[in-house]
Amino acid sequence: GAVVSQHPSWVICKSGTSVKIECRSLDFQATTMFWYRQFPKQSLMLMATSNEGSKATYEQGVEKDKFLINHASLTLSTLTVTSAHPEDSSFYICSARDIGATTYGYTFGSGTRLTVV
Amino acid sequence: GQNIDQPTEMTATEGAIVQINCTYQTSGFNGLFWYQQHAGEAPTFLSYNVLDGLEEKGRFSSFLSRSKGYSYLLLKELQMKDSASYLCAAMDSNYQLIWGAGTKLIIKP
Secondary structure (H helix, E strand, O other): OOOEEEEOOEEEEOOOOOEEEEEEEOOOOOOEEEEEEEOOOOOOEEEEEEEOOOOOEEOOOOOOOOEEEEEEEOOEEEEEEOOOOHHHOEEEEEEEEOOOOOOOOEEEOOOEEEEEO | OOEEEOOOEEEEEOOOOEEEEEEEEOOOOOOEEEEEEOOOOOOEEEEEEOOOEEEEEOOEEEEEEOOOOEEEEEEOOOOHHHOEEEEEEEEOOOOOEEEOOOEEEEEEO
16 A cells, blocks of 8 residues: 655754654655654644645745745655744654555655654 | 534534535535544544435445535444544635534443
């Protein structure tokens, strides 16, 4: 089945630094990648939708200059949290849809636990 | 607006059956997903319904009624490992997923 590889699994960084999270689709072409954030005991919140070769579409309230998304190829999308602050500490998850699948299943990366100290 | 409703928490006994309900309102509809999420992990796909009726897959079944905007996930022969959050998500006309807040299922021995 479709696999999305997400790295790193967890990261601790100092306030003010930047962190890059990578998501790769291993056996399918992900023309669209979705980036979610999940705070403890809350549901997934869509941050942005990235399309290969074009600018990402950000959800209302998400700062595009703070959360930089790059989707330069059909198999790789990155999310960079710039000038991270403790309130950015969260679980970040990417997801891609394998349009070749018959069930329109969304495949999720394993998630990245970001802690900003 | 678009909205997904599901219970916040449910408790069931090992070996029993539990039904988790979900109601949805979306702009257009392209199917209803159920995902399982263990604490600290990413969601994993359980089922997808786009036509009315019941889809059975082992111990898990999912039902959809498009006219009622309603779905449920049925878990049989509950095992301790089924303790997790169960997320309902509806796909709208733009093929975007609208997520529910999740139902935390607690299994007791």
